[in-house]
Amino acid sequence: MTVTSVHHDPDALTLSIRAEFDEPVAAVWDLWNDPRKLERWWGPPTWPATFVRHELAPGGEISYFMTGPDGDTSHGWWKVLVVEPPHHLEFHNGLANESGAPLADTPFMLMNVDLREEPPHHTTMDVVTIFPSVLAMEKFLGMGMAEGMAGALSQIDDLL
Amino acid sequence: MLTYNYMVVDSPTAPVDRLFHALADATRRDILRRSLRGEFSVSALASNFDMSFAAVQKHVAVLEKAELVTKRAHGREQRVRANVATLHAATELLQEFEVLWRERLDRFDEVLNEEKGKKL
Numbered sequence: 001m002t003v004t005s006v007h008h009d010p011d012a013l014t015l016s017i018r019a020e021f022d023e024p025v026a027a028v029w030d031l032w033n034d035p036r037k038l039e040r041w042w043g044p045p046t047w048p049a050t051f052v053r054h055e056l057a058p059g060g061e062i063s064y065f066m067t068g069p070d071g072d073t074s075h076g077w078w079k080v081l082v083v084e085p086p087h088h089l090e091f092h093n094g095l096a097n098e099s100g101a102p103l104a105d106t107p108f109m110l111m112n113v114d115l116r117e118e119p120p121h122h123t124t125m126d127v128v129t130i131f132p133s134v135l136a137m138e139k140f141l142g143m144g145m146a147e148g149m150a151g152a153l154s155q156i157d158d159l160l
Numbered sequence: 161m162l163t164y165n166y167m168v169v170d171s172p173t174a175p176v177d178r179l180f181h182a183l184a185d186a187t188r189r190d191i192l193r194r195s196l197r198g199e200f201s202v203s204a205l206a207s208n209f210d211m212s213f214a215a216v217q218k219h220v221a222v223l224e225k226a227e228l229v230t231k232r233a234h235g236r237e238q239r240v241r242a243n244v245a246t247l248h249a250a251t252e253l254l255q256e257f258e259v260l261w262r263e264r265l266d267r268f269d270e271v272l273n274e275e276k277g278k279k280l
Contacts, residue, residue, distance in 0.1 A: 003265060006258055010250040011192045011228070011242075015257050019265045023272055031271055041267035129257065133226065134246050137253035141260075 004124075013131040020124050025117035028125060029086030032056070032113065039064070047074070052100065056083055062091070063100040077102050078111075089113040095139065107136030187211070188219045195229050196242040205240060 007016040021028055031037045035054035043049030043066045053063040062078035075096035082090040094108030102108075112128040131137045191205055206216035220240055223229040227246050231238045 003262055006262075008251065008254040008258065010247045010254060011196075012189055013250055013254075015254050015261070017258065017261045017265070019268075021269065021272060023276065027272060027275065030275070031268055037271055037275070040271045041264060044263065044267075127261065129261075131250075131253075134249045134253060137250065137257065141253060141256050 013133070013137070014128060016126065016128045018124060018126050020122065022121060023123055024121050025086050025115050025123045028115055028123045032089060033085065056080060056085075056089070058083055063096065065096075065100075073098070075100055087115050107132045107139065109136065109140065185219070185222075187216075188223055191216070191219055191240075192223060192228055192242055195240050196244070196247070199232070199234075199239045199241040201234070201237040201239050203237070 003017060003019050005016075005018040008014075009016075031041065033056055035051035038054070039049045039051050042051075042064070047066040047068050049064050049066045051062065051064040053061055055061055058080060060080040060083075062080065063075075064077075065073045065075045067073050075098060076093065077096045077100065078091040078093050079102075080089070080091045082088060090110070090112050092108045093111050095103050095106055097103055109132070110130040112126075112130070114126040114128075116124045118124070131140075187209060190208075194200065194205060194208065202217050202220055203213060205220070206213045209216055220229065220231070224231060224240075227243055229240050230243050231240055233239075
């Protein structure tokens with residue numbers, strides 16, 4: 001896998017990232033579609049994710065939590081807007097309370113995922129994140145993610 | 161650190177959808193880019209677009225609510241400039257999100273390879 005491009009647009013509060021995999025599109029799609037596979041990569045090793053609800057259908061709800069090293073949990077939700085397997089997925093991603101209900105009056109992100117298999121057995125994945133505000137970005141980074149990054153880096157060091 | 165008026169942006173009377181709406185429009189992004197280069201009156205900004213003064217004024221108001229621009233009285237006119245603090249904070253945070261996604265994609269790739277291994 002290679003990350004082949006990253007584009008930041010601070011005026012539009014948008015991050016676009018492209019990765020390429022030597023795999024057919026169905027295999028790549030499966031990592032979004034299967035909650036047991038999704039939770040193996042969504043959260044960092046120190047804040048692993050558990051998906052408790054996963055309805056990958058238009059209007060479908062997805063609910064998950066991430067567990068930190070001290071047993072603290074951070075809860076999140078997706079609301080699926082568009083699904084066109086195995087090529088396109090669009091959803092809102094926000095923060096939730098402990099019962100998984102979206103936090104009222106709290107910003108959420110818009111996520112756009114596009115997959116294309118060209119040539120065969122080579123899939124390009126574009127992930128675009130659109131934030132409603134700078135505040136929303138800060139909140140999401142506060143969701144155990146900054147700590148998680150440090151944890152992931154130390155794990156890599158252990159492997160090397 | 162950036163100060164952000166949470167109530168204006170996220171109160172129930174200004175739903176988050178409006179913020180997506182603020183940034184999703186090409187004219188508004190263009191206004192924002194121009195106002196990064198200097199301070200302009202709404203009429204000066206409006207001269208760049210094939211639309212009415214009132215329409216441009218509405219776009220500016222949407223950006224102002226999202227704290228992406230500020231307005232300042234200059235004589236009898238209001239001048240618009242980009243809120244550099246918001247954009248600065250956005251740039252730094254986007255970089256942090258880039259790291260987050262690069263790491264997520266590394267794990268994504270590991271899972272993909274593990275699954276491939278199972279099938280062989």
